[in-house]
Amino acid sequence: MHEGLSEFITALRSNVTDIAVEAGSDKRSLFFILDQQLVPDVLIRVYSTGEAVEPVQLFRGSDFEQLADTGPICFSSPLGSALQHLGETLCQEQAAGIAVITSDASAALMHARALLKVNDGSGGQSLTTYYRPDMWPAMAMTSTEGLFGPWHSVYSPAPRHLGMKPGWLHWQADNVGLASVPGALYSLAPSAQPTYRTLRWLYWLDSHYLAFNSQTPEQLPMLLTNLELLVEHSINEGRWLLRLAGLISSGSLGEQDAAMVILHSDTEPFLKVEHLQALTT
Numbered sequence: 001m002h003e004g005l006s007e008f009i010t011a012l013r014s015n016v017t018d019i020a021v022e023a024g025s026d027k028r029s030l031f032f033i034l035d036q037q038l039v040p041d042v043l044i045r046v047y048s049t050g051e052a053v054e055p056v057q058l059f060r061g062s063d064f065e066q067l068a069d070t071g072p073i074c075f076s077s078p079l080g081s082a083l084q085h086l087g088e089t090l091c092q093e094q095a096a097g098i099a100v101i102t103s104d105a106s107a108a109l110m111h112a113r114a115l116l117k118v119n120d121g122s123g124g125q126s127l128t129t130y131y132r133p134d135m136w137p138a139m140a141m142t143s144t145e146g147l148f149g150p151w152h153s154v155y156s157p158a159p160r161h162l163g164m165k166p167g168w169l170h171w172q173a174d175n176v177g178l179a180s181v182p183g184a185l186y187s188l189a190p191s192a193q194p195t196y197r198t199l200r201w202l203y204w205l206d207s208h209y210l211a212f213n214s215q216t217p218e219q220l221p222m223l224l225t226n227l228e229l230l231v232e233h234s235i236n237e238g239r240w241l242l243r244l245a246g247l248i249s250s251g252s253l254g255e256q257d258a259a260m261v262i263l264h265s266d267t268e269p270f271l272k273v274e275h276l277q278a279l280t281t
Helices: 005-014 042-047 065-070 082-094 105-114 136-140 192-207 217-232 238-243 245-249 257-263 269-278
Strands: 029-034 073-077 097-102 117-119 125-127 151-157 168-172
Touching (some): 042 073, 073 082, 082 097, 136 168, 257 269
Antiparallel strands (some): 029 097, 097 151
């Protein structure tokens, strides 16, 4: 019912690790891609490390040039540096990006820009936020054809709670390819968007872990079903859902007659929230 949930939970139990760059003749390097929408002061913080760095605005030189000043940035990081520590901290604490291992920095940057626009399955193309921790796994779990390009591997932050250890999910390329061919786009699998929806909920729940009574992986199907039910009845704002966290965590809403009467009523959504909240008092 919740696309990708079982596979993602399996990955959390078996594939969470620390970032590691293998030494070798190919001189692999590390760079981070971070979302300025989630960390607006990221450039200030990067320059504040005092290390030599040249952040790149990924939208610059792309079809989304007009959004460059607020779009994702990337920067390479010497191993063990303050830049690496900052990149890891922002990714982990704010779920703001991913880390990439490559041996060809120029080709890697070209691929990072190419992935911004994908075939979305509707016959058209869309901008994608592949650099967010809830989107990258949705793509990596559903179709890897053309996804990695010249990247050796990607590390995406695992949820920090959910009853499992914090760290990084490690996604490795089966075969490291060449730089992206101009005009060739990655195609989202039909299951990518439903999987992304599931993972968005998981990371949202993780960011409000205590509000939902420190949920365990076993409780996630019930929580996701309850959240989807509320959204179906127009209770779709985060602040409303947080007010109902106790009710959402208490059991299946679909089996609670009083809750379903309220949800099926013609009442305005904010009044439904008040009435539902009263059920727990």
